[in-house]
Amino acid sequence: MEKEKWIPVIDQSIKSGVVLILCLVFVPQIISILSIVQERMVSGSSFSIGPNGLSLGEAPKIPESKPLPVGGLASPRGLGEGNVKGVPTRGLSPEVSRSSLDDMFYVVHAAQKVNPDLYDVVIRLGAHNDKAFQYIDRVVYHLHESFDDPTREVTDPSKNFELKVSAWGQFEINADVYTSGYMIPIKLKRFLNF
Numbered sequence: 804m805e806k807e808k809w810i811p812v813i814d815q816s817i818k819s820g821v822v823l824i825l826c827l828v829f830v831p832q833i834i835s836i837l838s839i840v841q842e843r844m845v846s847g848s849s850f851s852i853g854p855n856g857l858s859l860g861e862a863p864k865i866p867e868s869k870p871l872p873v874g875g876l877a878s879p880r881g882l883g884e885g886n887v888k889g890v891p892t893r894g895l896s897p898e899v900s901r902s903s904l905d906d907m908f909y910v911v912h913a914a915q916k917v918n919p920d921l922y923d924v925v926i927r928l929g930a931h932n933d934k935a936f937q938y939i940d941r942v943v944y945h946l947h948e949s950f951d952d953p954t955r956e957v958t959d960p961s962k963n964f965e966l967k968v969s970a971w972g973q974f975e976i977n978a979d980v981y982t983s984g985y986m987i988p989i990k991l992k993r994f995l996n997f
Contacts, residue, residue, distance in 0.1 A: 905989055907935045910978050914997030920971050922997050927965040928980065936960055940981045943988070947974035973997060 826833065911929040914922040928942055942964040946953045950968070957964045973996045979988035 904935060904938060904982055907931050908939075908980050908989060908991060910976060910991050910993035912976075912993065912995050912997075914970075914995070916997075917969070922970050924968050924970050924995060924997065925965060926968070926976060926978075926995070927963040928978070929963065936963065938983045939964065940983055942966075942981070943979040945977040945979070947972075947976075970995070970997075 907930050909929045909931075910926060912924060912926045914924045917923050926944060928936075928939070930936055937960075939960060941956055941958045944955045944957065944966050946955065946968065947970075955966055955968075957966050959965075973994065975992060975994045978991040978993075980991060981988045
């Protein structure tokens with residue numbers, strides 16, 4: 804009778820040992836899976852762990868290049884003149900409408916924990932078509948009001964208008980994308996989770 808009480812303990816120990824050995828043997832594959840999960844989370848797909856197990860949302864389907872309007876994108880900024888609906892179109896030809904750029908951009912972020920209460924966060928602009936970046940003059944990021952300077956303007960296109968900040972909590976970021984020739988910006992939002 805006494806030996807039968809130990810059978811579940813021994814059984815559980817063996818199972819735990821097998822799982823540990825499998826984890827050690829498959830470390831590269833586990834790291835690969837974790838990096839894929841991280842990429843999906845950064846790109847905006849859902850991820851949850853609960854009583855029903857692990858749920859990883861589908862990665863967003865982003866076309867390699869969004870169809871361009873007839874005539875394609877106009878000449879680089881500062882070239883060409885025109886007038887679309889009464890708004891000066893410095894850098895845009897009449898064939899390129901503002902609506903063709905409105906759905907082109909999105910906000911991307913990544914975070915790295917630097918200590919228990921602080922994360923280094925990198926925020927940048929993404930586009931469905933890389934050619935569209937040539938039409939951006941500047942991006943104004945609106946951070947959480949708890950930042951000393953919550954409104955940050957970035958004019959450097961070399962790293963897709965990247966902004967680096969340190970944060971202690973999650974928040975929603977708003978970005979105003981100012982395109983060549985238009986005074987009204989494209990409005991973007993993203994919840995920065997880390």
